[in-house]
Amino acid sequence: MTRILIADDHDIVRDGLRALLETRADWTVVAEASNGQEALELATATQPDVVILDYSMPIMNGVEVVRQLRARRLRAEVLVFTMHDDDGVIREALQAGVRGYLLKADARSHLVEAVETLARHEAYISGKVSGALLDAVLDGRSRTGSLLTARERTIVQLIAEGRTNKEICPLLQISIKTVETHRASALRKLGIRTTADLIRYAIRNRMIEA
Known part of the structure; x- marks a missing residue:
């Protein structure tokens, strides 16, 4: 079975x-x-x-x-x-x-x-x-959509869903410092500064539903 x-x-x-x-x-x-x-x-x-x-x-x-x-x-x-x-x-x-x-x-x-x-x-x-x-x-030749790492994409998704850094830690079993590092890296790579911009990015890339 x-x-x-x-x-x-x-x-x-x-x-x-x-x-x-x-x-x-x-x-x-x-x-x-x-x-x-x-x-x-x-x-x-x-x-x-x-x-x-x-x-x-x-x-x-x-x-x-x-x-x-x-x-x-x-x-x-x-x-x-x-x-x-x-x-x-x-x-x-x-x-x-x-x-x-x-x-x-x-x-x-x-x-x-x-x-x-x-x-x-x-x-x-x-x-x-x-x-x-x-x-x-x-x-590894393909590069489309590879701007963020898999972990950065996950954290972007969770932030866009309204999760705080503290709430993300137990979900991914990582420290708050690691969450903050991935968040900062994602924002830097995407060239954005605010959570609102991050949410718009997540919606545009179908990481969450509008």
Whole structure:
């Protein structure tokens, strides 16, 4: 029996994924999460074989969830399920240890195949992500969207969601000084000074919803 966790902040998306997955008698959805922190906690508690993670989730994005899953030595295969097909996001996901990447536009036709592939511990990349783009991501030639590090992007997202530096510390298990360092670095790289500018950047880059 393949055990699956679904993490997406939209109820209708989780319902649709569950309906597709439950067409297989040998698969079971063991948990559903609506934000990144919940996904991490439920994955730790239920030990699924495959985790389906939306990239853009509240509190903790999909890539940060993967980083913390790997830090906890959880062996679940991860399928990042997203509308994002830019190379910056793909590179972050691969570098974090993701072996599956599926665009939401491909879900109806390819979700079952993607989960089957990951359940065999093989990599699966959505058909709409070109081979050339994947090669560029893997060898580091691609630079689009790479201005911020994965940790800086996570902190920008949390700040844009209204989290204080003190609230971010336990979520990412880092010190307040480290949060402040990443925040300052992100602001410097982006050429902005205020939290309002940072929120506008996060909305413009689809890190949070307006």
